[in-house]
Amino acid sequence: MSDFLSNFNKDNYDKQPKDEKESVTSNQTSSQEQPPKESFSPEPKSEKKVPSDSNEHIEIDPNYQRKKRKKLIIYIALSIVALLLIVFLYYSIRYVDMENFVGEPVADARTWANENNMEIELLQEHSMEYDANQIMEQDIEQGKNVKKGSTINLTSSIGPDPEEPIELPDFSELTASEAEVWKNENKAENLQIVTEFSDEVEEGQFTRFVMSDEEISKEEYKRQDNANVYFSKGEEVFEEDIEVPDFVNKNKEEVEQWAETNEIEISYKEEAANDIEAGLVSKQNIDPESMIAKNDEMEITMSLGKAVEVPNFASFSMEEAASYEGLTVTVRQRFHNNVKYGNMIAQSIEPGTELTDQDNKSITITYSEGEPYLRDYRGQLEGDLPRLFYEDYQSKGADISYIVKYVDASEVKGTVVGMSNFNSFVSMDYTVEIHVSNNEDADPGSFDTPEGNEAPEEIEEELSPETEGPEEEQIEK
Known part of the structure; x- marks a missing residue:
């Protein structure tokens, strides 16, 4: 303190500015007024004395060395951090931690590999555990450092083996949900579970099993085969909210358009209608303005126009029938053993049938000619007999035939000279014997046919049983 006050002598004081003088004076006054206090100052640990002027006082900071060491430590730490950062950056650029791709899509692994400039060697195998295109194995464990630019080996799934045979269950004993569980467990992706409405099978129960390829049996089924299993959704019930229009005198196209729009089952029938034009609706089995539901059935009757009713021609004569x-x-x-001549035997269309313009209005009426009557064919040529027997008998339903016996006669060869029966009624099945001349030397112009188709006396004598003649030849026609 004394040293400090010694600096304030008169000379120094005079040299100070006025403000400083006032300040010093004030300080001295206050110091004189206050009682003296003891001051305790810590002893410095070390002081370094340096030469100085008598007017300067220098103090040394005792924390200087500590601060210097602290700065050095900070510099070293920052250097280490910078070095670690450089190493980390280098490591990040050159290496990457392997991720776990098991169970992930192959596309995710490829994206990661492209980002890190790496190659992938992909091996594909069938698997029941993993879906198609999912990774099953990787040759590098998760978290292991992998150098960028290297190649990693992955094994991916291509799904279950499509060629593997699968034993199908008895779907009739399964519900639809149980069949779905079986499908998922066996990876049968080509087996479709289909539900359909059924009026007979309870909801949720099996209805049918259909293989797309009919040549493959259920025992030969493989995972790649397509098949459908159908289960019932129960009976489909629709609300009756469709109003039925009046279709009478409407065309068929209007009915079909309405039915298609409202999903109504339409059945058609046709019948004659004298007051409705052909091709238009004449009747409908459900009254107009009635309410029906989707998939209901409806019957529409289409007009065939005015009809002609077929009468019973039994009461008509042949002339009346022909002009109807x-x-x-x-x-x-036709000949008939039991129906008298002129009476009707049959008609091709039953009485009461209505025929319209769309029908064939041709009808055949068959009348009776009574019993067959065998005519006299003496004097006719043998060559005309087939035509005559067909026209006179066979075309009219009588099975009348003949046999030919050749005899010696004066008539020219081939002339009918006798018959075993003629000009009489015979049965529907009858055979007559006809004698034909065998004379090749007769003059065709020297013989006149007797009147009434009667054979000459010479021929009758030859045909009599008592007459002896050459051996006769019989030909059945």
Whole structure:
């Protein structure tokens, strides 16, 4: 303190500025007024004395060395951090931690490999555990350092083996949900579970099994084969909210368009209608303005126009039947053992049938000619007999035939000279014997046919049983 006050002598004081003088004076006054206090100053640990002027006072900071060491430590730490950062950056550029791709899509692994400039060697195998294109194995464990630019080996799934045979269960004993579980467990992706409405099978129960390829049996089924298993959704019930229009006198196209729009099952039938034009609706089995539901059935009757009713021609004569209006009538005559001549035997269309313009209006009426009557064919040529027997008998339903016996006669060869029976009624199945001249030397112009087709006396004598003649030849026709 004394040293400090010694600096303030009169000379120094005079040299100080006025403000400083006032400050010093003030300080001295205050110091004189206050009682003296003891001051304790810590002894410095070390002081370094340096030469100085008598007017300067220098103090040494005792924390200087500590601060210097602290700065050095900080510099060293920063250098280490920078070095580690450089090493980390280098390591990050050159290496990467391997990720776990097991169970992940192959596309994710390829994306990661492209980002890190790496190659992938991919091996594909069938698997029941992993879905197709999922990674099953990797040759480098998760977290292991991998140098960028290297190649990693992965094994991916291509799904279950499509060629593997699968034993199908008895679907009739399974519900739809149980069949779905079986499908997922066996990876049968080509087996479709289909539900359909059924009026007979309870909901959720099996209805049918269909293989797409009919040549493959259920015992030969493989995972790659396509098949459908159908289960019932129960009976489909629709609300009756469709109003039925009046289709009478409407065309068929209007009915079909309405039915297609509202999903109504339409069945058609046709019948004659005298008051409805042909091709238009004449009847409908459900009244107009009635309410029906989707998939209901409805019957529509289409008009065939005005009809002609076929009468019973049994009461008509042949002339009346042939001229009947509205029909094309063909009259035929046939022999009959039980139906008298002129009576009807049959008609090709039943009485009461209605025929329209769309029908064939041709009808055949068959009348009876009574019992067959065998005519006299003496004097006719043998060559005309087939035609005559067909026209006179066989075309009219009588099975009448003949046999030929050649005899010696004065008539020219081939002339009928006798018959075992003629000009009489015979049965429907009858055979007559006809004698034909065998004379090749007769003059065709020297013989006149007797009147009434009667054979000459010479021929009758030859045909009599008592007459002896040459051996006769019989030919059945």
